[in-house]
Structures are given as structure tokens and as C-alpha cells.
Amino acid sequence: MKCFYSFDKVQVEGHTAVTIGMFDGIHLGHIKVIQGCLQVAKDSGLKTCVITFSNHPADHFTGKRNELLMPMQEKIVALESLGIDYAIILPFDSFIVELPAKDFIQDQLLDRLKATIVVLGYDNHFGKNREGSIAFIQDKFSAELEAISIDVAKVDDVIVSSSQIKKYLSEGEVLKAKAMLGQPFSISGKVIHGNQNGRKIGFPTANMSLHADNKFIPQLGVYLCEVKVESGSFYGLTNMGYRPTLNKDEGIHIETHILGFDGDIYGQNIEIQFMEKIRSEKRFDSFEELKNQIAADLAWAKLYLAQVHVTS
Numbered sequence: 001m002k003c004f005y006s007f008d009k010v011q012v013e014g015h016t017a018v019t020i021g022m023f024d025g026i027h028l029g030h031i032k033v034i035q036g037c038l039q040v041a042k043d044s045g046l047k048t049c050v051i052t053f054s055n056h057p058a059d060h061f062t063g064k065r066n067e068l069l070m071p072m073q074e075k076i077v078a079l080e081s082l083g084i085d086y087a088i089i090l091p092f093d094s095f096i097v098e099l100p101a102k103d104f105i106q107d108q109l110l111d112r113l114k115a116t117i118v119v120l121g122y123d124n125h126f127g128k129n130r131e132g133s134i135a136f137i138q139d140k141f142s143a144e145l146e147a148i149s150i151d152v153a154k155v156d157d158v159i160v161s162s163s164q165i166k167k168y169l170s171e172g173e174v175l176k177a178k179a180m181l182g183q184p185f186s187i188s189g190k191v192i193h194g195n196q197n198g199r200k201i202g203f204p205t206a207n208m209s210l211h212a213d214n215k216f217i218p219q220l221g222v223y224l225c226e227v228k229v230e231s232g233s234f235y236g237l238t239n240m241g242y243r244p245t246l247n248k249d250e251g252i253h254i255e256t257h258i259l260g261f262d263g264d265i266y267g268q269n270i271e272i273q274f275m276e277k278i279r280s281e282k283r284f285d286s287f288e289e290l291k292n293q294i295a296a297d298l299a300w301a302k303l304y305l306a307q308v309h310v311t312s
Contacts, residue, residue: 017041017117025069029153029160037119071212101127172219172277184273205255241281
């Protein structure tokens with residue numbers, strides 16, 4: 001997949017089928033749109049092109065940086081794995097907001113990308129004043145451009161959306177988020193040195209520094225996770241929180257006790273896939289109480305994994 005970070009740099013071979021969107025999380029709704037684009041491209045002998053954004057549109061309107069389910073580098077990997085040929089990654093800024101839909105279609109889709117088909121989600125709008133849409137293309141450009149609308153995706157009668165997934169995650173409902181994402185929600189980063197308190201009480205942890213500082217973080221607490229390190233895949237207990245027992249204001253810490261693993265992974269990349277929330281974060285009056293709680297968490301996790309194994 002070739003990536004371009006401005007329209008001026010774009011070079012495509014042949015004609016294209018294009019889709020446009022933020023695609024934060026590449027959830028089931030996004031996949032439905034992207035696969036629709038891939039299918040019509042295959043049927044018509046076209047290359048596929050995704051136009052997406054490096055920052056959340058809300059950033060521009062609120063002046064605040066919004067956390068993303070899938071920061072840019074993760075999104076690039078996901079799009080490439082789906083088989084997209086070209087990705088155009090743009091900042092969502094005043095140029096995008098003020099660009100008339102008619103000019104965008106003519107100058108960028110038709111002239112630059114040689115698009116003959118545009119595939120959009122059912123509620124997708126683009127261009128100045130959100131004028132661009134399936135109906136707009138069909139009305140103004142039907143002779144040059146076929147516009148295909150992809151219907152809504154639902155899980156348990158709830159519309160799949162990035163905002164709904166964030167709501168589930170903010171409530172600790174990682175299984176509901178997984179159902180909409182089509183895969184477990186995950187975070188990744190590098191293992192860094194901590195203060196060794198976990199090792200001192202018999203539960204060594206891998207402390208994580210996130211790869212992306214705008215990654216969305218689920219509700220704080222303790223989770224059962226699948227942990228992927230360079231040597232393989234393991235289960236683990238991940239605590240995300242402010243470490244209230246230590247009475248220190250050091251920001252959010254993400255630390256994972258990996259079951260059955262005692263290797264040296266400092267400096268290595270680690271990925272944590274959330275399976276189930278065990279409990280919320282709470283303060284303990286002593287390390288002994290914390291140790292007992294971790295042992296209880298571990299017993300719960302082992303029972304849960306045994307039940308999952310039996311029923312799978």
C-alpha cells in the first residue's frame with residue numbers, strides 16, 4: 001500500500017474506486033464500507049484508494065486533541081492488511097472544512113485520483129457545509145462518477161460507531177466493544193523500567209509506555225488480557241490507573257502481570273488485548289492487602305480462562 005500525506009504528492013496507476021472517512025478503529029461498519037470498495041474495484045478492474053485523516057475532525061472544531069481508538073500508525077497497518085492500494089492521509093484542518101464538495105470531487109477524485117466509483121457509508125458527508133454526499137454526487141456528477149452507499153452495520157440492534165465503542169470502553173464493557181470492532185480492543189507500547197513494587201510482593205509486572213499518546217484508554221481498573229510479546233502470546237492481568245496505594249500523582253500507569261512468564265522484555269514492544277474487566281481500581285491500606293487482592297484477581301482469571309476453554 002502506498003501512502004500519501006497531501007494531494008500534491010499523489011500518483012496513481014490506472015483508475016480507482018475511492019472511499020472517504022475517519023475510519024477510527026476500523027470497526028465492523030468501516031470494514032463493511034471498505035470491503036464494499038474492494039469488491040467493486042475487483043469487479044471493475046480498479047485500484048482502491050482510502051482518503052482518511054490523521055486527526056479527529058472534532059480537534060479542529062473544539063481546539064482539543066481527541067483520543068483515538070486507532071492512532072495513525074495502527075490505522076495504516078489495518079488498511080494495508082485489508083488490501084487497500086493507496087491511502088491518502090490528510091490533516092483535518094480549515095482547508096478540508098472550507099473545500100467545496102464540487103471542487104473536491106472534480107479536482108481530487110476525478111482529475112487526480114481518476115476515480116470512477118465512490119463508496120461511502122450511509123451517513124457520510126464531506127466538503128464545505130457537509131454538502132458532499134451520495135445524493136450530491138448522483139445529482140452533479142452521475143456521468144463521470146458512480147456513487148455507492150453502504151448501509152448501516154448493527155450489533156444487537158445498536159448502530160456500530162466509533163463513539164459507541166468508546167462509550168463501551170469508558171464503561172469497562174470490553175466484550176461489547178469487541179463485538180463492534182470485530183476483534184479485541186488493544187493497546188501497544190514499549191516495556192519500561194518501573195519501581196519493582198510488583199516483583200517485591202511476588203507479582204512482577206511489565207510497565208508500558210504507549211506508542212501513541214493520543215490512544216484511547218478504557219475505564220481504569222484491572223483487566224484480564226491476552227498479552228503479545230516477541231516470544232509469543234500469554235494471558236495476563238493488566239492494571240491501568242493512578243496507583244492510589246502508593247499515594248503518588250504520577251499520571252496513569254499501565255502494568256501487566258504476565259501469567260507463566262518471567263523473561264526479560266525491557267525495551268521490547270508489547271500488545272495487550274482486553275478480554276474482560278475484573279474490577280475497578282481501588283486503594284489499599286497496605287501492600288499486604290494489595291498482594292491478597294492480586295491473588296484473588298489471579299484466581300478469578302484462572303477460573304474464567306478454564307470456563308472459556310471448556311465452552312470453546
